[in-house]
Amino acid sequence: MKKWFSSIGPGTLVTAAFIGPGTVTVCTLAGVKFGYTLLWALTLSVVACIILQEMSARLGIITQNGLSEVLKSQFENKILRSILVAIVISAIFVGNAAYEAGNISGGVLGLSTIVGSPYLVFGNVTINYLSLIIGGVAFALLYIGNYKVLERSLIVLVLCMSIAFVITAIITKPNLSLILHGFVPSLESEKLFTVVGLIGTTVVPYNLFLHASLVKEKWNKPDQLPLARKDTLIAIIVGGIMSMSIIIAGASIQNLEVNSAADLAKSLEPIFGSGAKYVLSLGLFAAGITSAITAPLAAAYVVQGCLGWEGGLRSNKFRSVWMFILLLGVVFSSLGIKSIEIIQFAQVANGLLLPIIAGFLLWVMNSKKILGSYTNSRLQNLVGVLIVLVTIFLGLRSVWKVVINL
Template sequence: MKKWLSNIGPGTLVTAAFIGPGTVTVCTLAGVTFGYSLLWALVLSIVACIVLQEMAARLGIITQKGLSEVIQSQFPNKVIRWGLIGIILSAIFIGNAAYEAGNISGGVLGLSTILGNPVIDVAGLQLNYQSLLIGVLAFALLYIGNYKVLERSLIGLVLFMSLAFILTAIATKPDLSLLVKGFVPSLSADKIVTVIGLVGTTVVPYNLFLHASLVKEKWQSASDLSSARKDTMIAVILGGLVSMAIIVAGASIQQTEIHNAADLAKSLEPVFGKMAKYVLSLGLFAAGITSAITAPLAAAYVVKGCLGWEGGLKTKRFRFVWMFILGLGVLFSSLGIKSIEIIRFAQVTNGLLLPIIAAFLLWVVNSKKILGKYTNTTQQNILGFLILMITVFLGAKSIWKVIESL
C-alpha cells in the first residue's frame, strides 16, 4: 500500500479537481433529463481528457516548464506574443471565475442542506454567509499554504461520495439493454448544452495548465513518461466511471425539477435511505472546497508563466491572482442566482473555452524545437485534432443555440 501510494501522481489531483460539484450536478441533471442516452458523451470526454492531459504531462516533464511558460517563450514578436497571452489570460480568467463560482455554489449546496437557509439580512442586504464562509476557508488554506493534510481529507470525502454513487448505480438495477444503447452516439438540439457541460466538467481547461506545472515536481526525466501516462490513464478512467455512475443514479430520479442537494440526494436513497442528503451534502462540500483551492491556484500558475514572474507561491503577485479569482467566485455565488444554474454555466463556459486551450497545446507538442523526439506521433495527432474539431463543433452549436433563443 505504501509503495502504491508513493506512485500516485498528479493525475489523481487532476481527477479530484474535475470530480467537483459541477460533475455531480451536471451528470445528475443529464441522467434525470435524458436517462442513459448521454453516456457516450462521457466516453468521448474521458478519451479527450486522457489524450490532452497526457500531452500536458509530457510537455511538463520534458521541458520542466508549465504550458503557459512554453507558449510565452516561443514568440519573439511582441505583438503576437502579447496577443496570444491576452487570449490565454482572458480564457483562464473567465473560465476559472465561472468555475470558482460553481465550486463555491456546490459547497453551499452541501452546507445549506445541513445548516439551513444560507441567506441572512444585513442592513437590508441579502447576504449568503455560507459562500463567504467557504471563501474565507479557501483563502486561509491558500494563503498559509499548509493545506495538504486537509486537502487529502477532503479528497477522501469526495472518494466516499464517489463510492456511494457507484453503489447506487448498481442498486438501481439499470436496464442493461438501455444502458448499452446509451453508449451509441445520438445528438439532438435539446442535448447540445448538456453534452458541452459533460465535456466541460471532465476536460477542464485549467487542469491542462495545472498538470503541466505539477508533473515536474514529481518527475524530471523522459524515463518517467511511462509512469506519468499510467498515472493519467488510471486516474481519469476511474473518474470517468464515477461520472457514469452518477448519470445512471440520476436516471433513477423520477422528478424533473432539481434545485438543491436534497433533490440530488434522491439518487442516493436506494443505498442510504433518509441519510442520503447528509452523505451527499458532505461530499458536495468536500468537492467544493477541494476545487475552490485548485481553480485559483491554476489561474495563478498560468499568469505566473505567461508574464514570466519569478518566485514561489508566497509572492505578492502570485497571491493577488488567486485572491482575485477567489473573490470573483464568492461574489458570483452570492448574487442570489440559483446554485444549480451557476454550476451549469461554469461547465458550459469551460466547454466553450476548451478548443482555445487545446489548440495551443496541440501546437506546442508538435514542435521539435520544444520537445525534440518526444513530439506527438501520427496517431496522437489524429486523436488530438479529432478532439479539437469535436469541441469546436459543440462550442459553435452552443453559441448558435444561444443566438436563436435571443
C-alpha cells in the same frame, strides 16, 4: 502499496478540478432528462481528457515549464506575444473567477441540504456562513503553500467523492441492460446542448495549464513519464466513474423539476431513504471544496507563467492571484445568484474555449525544438485533431441553437 500511493498526485488534482459542482450539476441534468442515453458522450469525453492531459503532463515534465510559459516562448514578435498573453489570462483568469462562484455555491448546496438554511441574519444584514466556511478552508490549504499537504488533502476529498457518488448510484438499483445500451452513440438535437456541457465539464481548458505546472512539482526526469501517465490514467478514469455514477443516480428520478444535485438529493430521500440524500450531499460538498481550491490555483499558475513571475506557491504575487479569485467566488456566491445558471454558463463556455486551447497544445506537442524525441506520435496527433474537430463542430452547433432560439 505505500510506493504506489507515493506515485500518484497531480492527476488526482486534475480530477479534483473537473469533478466540481459543474460536473455534478450537468451529469445530474443529463441523467434526469435523458436517462442513461448520454453515457457514451461522457465516455468519449473521458478518453479525450486522458489524451489531452497526458500531453500536458508530458510537456511539463520534459520542459519543466507550464503550458503558458511554453506558449509565450514560441512568439518572438512582442505584439503577437502580448495578444496571446492577454487572451490566455482573460480566458482562464476571468473564467476561473466565474467558476469559483459556482464551486462555492455548489458546496453550499451540498451542505445546506444537510444542515438547513445557510443564512444568518444580523439586523438588516444577511450572511451566508457556509460560503465563508468553504472559502476559509480553501484559503487555509492554499496559504500553507505546501504541495504535499495540498495533494494529500485533495486525494482524501476525491476518495470521499468517489465513495459517495458510487454508493448513491448503487442505492438506486439501476437497470444494467439500459446502462449498457447507454454506451451506444445516439445524438438527437435536443441532447446537443447537454453533450457540449458534458465535454466542457470533463475536458476543462484550465486543467491543461494546471497539469503541466503541477507535474514539475513532483517529477523532473523523462524516465518518470510512465509514472505520470499511470497517474493520469487512473485518476481520470476514477473521475469518469464518478460522473457516470451521477448520471445513473439522476436517471432514477424521472422528475424534470430537478435542477441541481441538491434537488436530486432531496428527490432520492422519499424513495431510497435519508441515507441517499446525505451521501449525495456530502459528495456535492466535497466536489465544491476541491474545485474551490484548484480553480484559484490554476489561475495563479497561468498568470505566473504568462507574466514570467519567479517564486513558488508561497510567493506574494502567486498568492495575490488565488486570493483575488477566491475572494470573488465567496462574494458572488453570497449574493443569491442561482448557482445553476453560473455553472451551466461556465460549462458551455468551456466547451467553446476548449478547441482553441487544445489547438495550441497540439501545435506545441509537435515541436522537436521543445520536446526533442518526446513529441506526439502520428496516432496521438490524429486523435488530438479529431478531438479538436469534434469540439469545434459541437460548439458551433450549440451556439447556432442558442442564436435561433433567441
